Amino acid sequence: MKIDLLLENAFVFNVFRKTFEKKNIAIANEKFYYVSEASLRELEPTEILDVEGKFIVPGFIDIHMHIESSMIPPSIFSGVALSYGITTVVADSHEIANVFGQAGIEAFMQEKTDLDIFYAIPSSVPSTTPELETTGGLIGLNEVASLLEHPKVIALGEAMNFKGITDEPNSLIRQILKKVQELKPLMPLEGHIPRVSGETLAKFMHAGLTADHTQQTPESILEKVSSGVFLELQKKSITPENIQTVVDYDLYEHIAIITDDIMADDLLKGHLDENVRLAVACGMPVEEAIYTTTYTPARRMGLQDRGAIASGFLADFIILDDLETIGIDSVYKKGRCVHQREDKIVYPLTKPKFPDYFYDSIHCKPLTNKDLEIHVDGNQDSVTCNVIQIQEIGTFTEHVQREIPVINGILDWENSGLSLIMVMERYGKNGNIGYGLIEHSLKEKGAVATTWAHDHHNLMVMGTSIEDILLAQHKILDLKGGYVVSKNGELSASCPLPIGGILSDENVYTLGNQLKNVRQAMVDLGYRNTNEIMSFSTLSLPVSPQLKITDFGMMDVHTHALVPLIEGKE
Known part of the structure; x- marks a missing residue:
């Protein structure tokens, strides 16, 4: 039996006993052939790799x-x-x-x-x-x-x-x-x-x-x-x-x-x-x-056929130079080295190509000032509103109620200490807009908008001022999807996601830094969470407790009952 690769002097993880054992590993035809304490050089390996002092795990x-x-x-x-x-x-x-x-x-x-x-x-x-x-x-x-x-x-x-x-x-x-x-x-x-x-x-x-x-x-x-x-x-x-x-x-x-x-x-x-x-x-x-x-x-x-280093299993494994820190030296897929420490990540030679309509999928109107006026019936100085309260840890929310002033028949949300949130149907099907209010979100004058809104991925925008909401929403439309943050009437960060409004074909370094800037811009506006972007993007996820919002409006996650913005108003 001729083998492709022989790894010698390795500390090999035996998943069946959950221990590391000093072994040699023979690999042939993309699979582990033999794992043994004995020398395996008689198998005539094409390549020999001495991994003395290193650890090998699946x-x-x-x-x-x-x-x-x-x-x-x-x-x-x-x-x-x-x-x-x-x-x-x-x-x-x-x-x-x-x-x-x-x-x-x-x-x-x-x-x-x-x-x-x-x-x-x-x-x-x-x-x-x-x-x-x-x-x-x-x-x-x-x-x-x-x-x-x-x-x-x-x-x-x-x-x-x-x-x-x-x-x-x-x-x-x-x-x-x-x-x-x-x-x-x-x-x-x-x-x-x-x-x-x-x-x-x-x-x-x-x-x-x-x-x-x-x-x-x-x-x-x-x-x-x-x-x-x-x-x-x-x-x-x-x-x-x-x-x-x-x-x-x-x-x-x-x-x-x-x-x-x-x-x-x-x-x-x-x-x-x-x-x-x-x-x-x-x-x-x-x-x-x-x-x-x-x-x-x-x-x-x-x-x-995977998950262990044993005869007949796919030769998928990691060579670690430090066990406690999971220090990765190199990665092998089907017996072939696909990554070594300090390598730059290998990307496809050409950018992925999807159907043309994947790149033109945001179909909703630009917002106007009128869209941000929430009218209140009757001659009232204030109304009780249902509010989504964000937590600083995780993506769960709470349902609270707050008294909000009314001026000339219009809800004064800009001066309420809360943020207005809107979810706009973006597929050109019905033009729905769902409205809500958010507590513990933005503390400064600004807005955040995205088309990466779990899981329906409609266009969602949240802000503390009309000017910034309009700016952020219009910019999202220009980008054909992504994330946008505005502050004091100026664009402060953006991350274009033109493929379906949720993906980019940039390399991860460029994309990651764009998103990092969005995250920091949200923090600068006062948003506080262990994962600011995920917290925001799941405000639209109506299966994650407790109160969330879709293009139909706010919804109780457990009962699926729609919750009106103004209490008592259908």
Whole structure:
């Protein structure tokens, strides 16, 4: 047997025993051939690599993530992910599906990448129903049946329609779940189960959902794992108290470390590897952190050919020069070196090319002063308004009420200490505009606008002055999508996203710095959150508690009831 590559004197991670062992590794035909303490030079290797003092671990596997959150298409994302040791991902591309439907998903799957990208069928496009949010595309039963035939599809993406799952047996999401269970009974079904417990949790599981990736607490971890839920821990769930719970109760078989969403500026610093480091810093043994980023995610998704360094498995691996810090020396995909430390990230030789209409997808009117006048019936000095209150940690919000002055029959929101928020339908379907008020957002005179608004991706603008809202919204239209920040009547930052209003074909360095400037401009306006951009962009996500906004208006996430801006007004 002639082999392609021999790695000698390595400390090899054995996932089955969760230990490092001094071994030699033979690789042939893109797979691990033999792992042994004995010399393997008699196998006549084409190449020999001495890795004395280094550690070799399987390539990282991210089983719950959204490529679109990085704001780059798969062909560009591939090189970035590989540079951080990620060799396989399972992408739920519900963002591009909300904009372009099945055509968006198929455009992604057609892109050529060195990274192995499998797909989870977006199960909630839209995240609720077309009567509560307008999207560019829909994923229904016919689309699901068609996508199930694609070889890259290995899971059903996160089911998010809370009311449809728990209280409506004939809802589209329940029909989709039933269809998948009939056609692919062994396929993993992913859930979006925030702040859910007791009988309501049982309803999610009874519908077939067996995993959750949302923000956890020690109590939710114990309840969900004890109930049979597989937990996928993203950054906001990797806290000292949560990790201590995992350690104390030895829950490693029931969890995987994932990313969910990594935005373009954060992608300059790391990806799944950063969450591995965070888990270790929070108290998880490094061996368990590697185990839950390689073997448990592979098992969860039925990927039998990866996640371990063993004969017959794909030769996807990372060479580490420092174990505790996950210091990456080099990354190998199918036995071929695809990244070495200090390398610049390799991008495709040509920019990705999508259909022309992908680059011209923002179809809504420029705002005028009249659109920002909120009229109040009757002769009142003030009215009680329903308000979305932002939290400084995470993306959950609270529903509060505030008394707002009325001047000459018009709500004086500019002097209320709150921000006005508007969601404008951008697909040219109905011209809807939803209005709301936000507390704990912008403290200075300015505005933020985006077309990257989870998950419907309509045009959303929030501000404290008419002048800045108009400036930001008009600039977004000029850019054909993206992020814009204005302050005191002047543009302060922008990040163009012309592909569907959610993606750029720039390299990650350029894009990341553009987004970094947007983030800083938001901070300069007084926005405070552990992830300012994600906090803003999820104000429009009507499946993440508690009060959010779509182009139909503000909505209670659990009941799906529309909440009027002015209390008592229909």
